[in-house]
Amino acid sequence: xxxxxxxxxxxxxxxxxxxxxxxxxxxxxxxxxxxxxxxxxxxxxxxxxxxxxxxxxxxxxxxxxxxxxxxxxxxxxxxxxxxxxxxxxxxxxxxxxxxxxxxxxxxxxxxxxxxxxxxxxxxxxxxxxxxxxxxxxxxxxxxxxxxxxxxxxxxxxxxxxxxxxxxxxxxxxxxxxxxxxxxxxxxxxxxxxxxxxxxxxxxxxxxxxxxxxxxxxxx
Ligand SMILES: Cc1cc2nc3c(=O)[nH]c(=O)nc-3n(C[C@H](O)[C@H](O)[C@H](O)COP(=O)(O)O)c2cc1C
Numbered sequence: 001x002x003x004x005x006x007x008x009x010x011x012x013x014x015x016x017x018x019x020x021x022x023x024x025x026x027x028x029x030x031x032x033x034x035x036x037x038x039x040x041x042x043x044x045x046x047x048x049x050x051x052x053x054x055x056x057x058x059x060x061x062x063x064x065x066x067x068x069x070x071x072x073x074x075x076x077x078x079x080x081x082x083x084x085x086x087x088x089x090x091x092x093x094x095x096x097x098x099x100x101x102x103x104x105x106x107x108x109x110x111x112x113x114x115x116x117x118x119x120x121x122x123x124x125x126x127x128x129x130x131x132x133x134x135x136x137x138x139x140x141x142x143x144x145x146x147x148x149x150x151x152x153x154x155x156x157x158x159x160x161x162x163x164x165x166x167x168x169x170x171x172x173x174x175x176x177x178x179x180x181x182x183x184x185x186x187x188x189x190x191x192x193x194x195x196x197x198x199x200x201x202x203x204x205x206x207x208x209x210x211x212x213x214x215x216x217x218x219x
Contacts, residue, residue, distance in 0.1 A: 004017060004176070014100070015071055024052075027130055028166050032150070037151060042144035048213075053177075057151075059195070060136060060138075060217065060218045060219060061087070061133055061134050061135050061136075061206075062079065062084045062085075062086035062087070062134065062135065062136045062138070062217075063086060063087045063088075063089060063128075063131075063134040063136070063137045063138070064077045064080045064081050064084075064086045064087070064088050064089070064137075064138040064140065065089040065091060065128065065137060065138070065139055065140070065142065065155065066088075066089075066090060066091060066139070066140030067090070067091040067092075067140070067141050067142075067151050067152060067155070068137040068140070068141075068142065068148055069095075069102055069111075069142060069149075070102070070142070071201075072142060072171040072201030073140045073142050073170065073171045074090070075169060075171075075201055075202075075203075076140060076153075076199050076201070076203055076208065077090075077138070077140045078171060079203070079205045079207075079208040079209075080138050080140075080169070080208055080212065081202075082205060083205065083208055083209045083212050084138075084212060086138070087134075089128050091124055091151060091152070091155050092104040092124060092125050092126055092144075093122050093123065093124060093125070093151050094123035094124060094125045095122065095123070095153050097110065097111065098110075101107070102216065104138045104144075104145075111144055111149070112145070114149070115144050115145045115147055115149070115150065116145075116151045117150075118170045118216060120150040120153075121151075121153055121154040121157070121211050122149075122150055122151045122154055122171065123154065124151060124155060124158065128159060131161060131164075132160070132162065134161070134164050135163075135164060135165065135217075136166075136215060136217050137161055137164045137165070137166045137167070138166075138167045138168075138182070139152070139156075139166055139167065139168045139169070139173075140143070140168075140169045140170065140205075141168075141170050141180070142170060142171050142172065143170050143171070143172035143175045143177070143180055143198075146175055146180060147183060148180045148181075148184055149179045153184075153187060154192030156184060156187035157187055160188075160190075161187075161188050161190075161191045162190035162191060163190075163191075164191050164192070165191065165192045165193075165194060165217060165218050166188060166191045166192070166193050167194045167196065167197075167215060167217075168180075168181045168184060168193070168196050168197075169196055169197050169198070169199060169201065170196065170197075170199070171198070171199050171201045172187070172198055173197075175198070176198050177196040177197060177198040180196075181193070181196040183196075194215060194216065
């Protein structure tokens with residue numbers, strides 16, 4: 001009888017010990033299943049530290065802002081837009097230029113009067129949103145009597161491009177860009193201006209790409 005009692009006590013002790021160890025396994029401090037998952041990155045994707053890509057540098061933002069009365073300059077502006085994947089902004093005069101306004105053999109046509117008036121600032125319709133966002137601004141216009149049309153002065157006086165690099169470009173019958181660009185620099189004195197370029201209205205996208213390739217644009 002004693003032997004039976006001793007066996008029963010041993011069995012009870014063994015069961016109690018095994019049960020305790022199972023309970024202990026369940027409650028032992030340690031990583032919970034959720035602790036063991038990979039941390040989520042900020043955008044909600046999962047990656048181990050070894051797989052993390054270095055943050056890509058932001059692409060410079062480029063704007064092509066242009067005025068064009070007869071579409072030659074617009075043609076160039078669109079090529080630049082394509083080559084640089086830029087934003088395009090047309091500078092639209094509140095009062096559009098008619099053929100008579102552009103009849104430059106008439107001294108009294110609107111374009112000639114404006115070009116001869118140092119204070120002329122034709123109004124622009126529409127607004128350029130967030131000009132401060134752009135790292136580079138291509139500024140396009142036709143040459144009118146050796147100068148940029150006065151609506152370009154209105155544009156430059158309306159916005160601040162102090163941290164941007166400005167690249168003037170123009171189309172013309174034959175005149176170069178130099179004298180017109182010299183008159184624009186003081187209107188955005190804090191910007192970095194690159195030398196401008198004159199194009200024929202029929203310049204190809206390859207011509208434009210070759211020019212852009214040589215420019216020292218912000219990176
Ligand atoms: C009022 C006026 C003045 C112009 N003056 C000049 C000039 O001084 N030199 C020149 O080479 N072309 C001159 N042109 C020609 C334009 O610069 C040329 O046709 C230009 O490509 C037009 O561009 P757009 O089609 O974008 O308006 C003048 C045109 C106009 C309407």
